[in-house]
Amino acid sequence: MAWMAWTWPTAIFFMVIATLLITFTVLAIRYPETPRTGVLGIETTRGDRLFITLLGSAFINLAWLGLVGAHQPYALIVCLIYAAAVFRWV
Known part of the structure; x- marks a missing residue:
């Protein structure tokens, strides 16, 4: 590498x-699977929810880096909670 x-x-x-x-x-x-409608009011599939999760996690990490600075592994915990919420309710 x-x-x-x-x-x-x-x-x-x-x-x-x-x-x-x-x-x-x-x-x-x-x-x-058939698409389902969640809290966003749009039809999403597993792939859509994965994309929303990855995009949101990127923003969470950038915001964490800008606001908190170090200790980025704690942002992973926030991202995992966010991912669980997206796959459950979106």
Whole structure:
């Protein structure tokens, strides 16, 4: 990974994203679902909720970094709570 000057945390981040995408693709093929309407009033599928979760988590982490600074692992806890809420109610 030295050829791109990547760090292990960066590589792990992208591996987790790739794993999520593969997992959700397999789930969509094996267990097709019909879209559902949640609190946002729009129809969403698992993939839509994953996208909303990833996008929201990025904003949570950026806000955490700007407002709190260090201790970024605590932002992960906030992101996991946010993800559970999105997959439950959106």
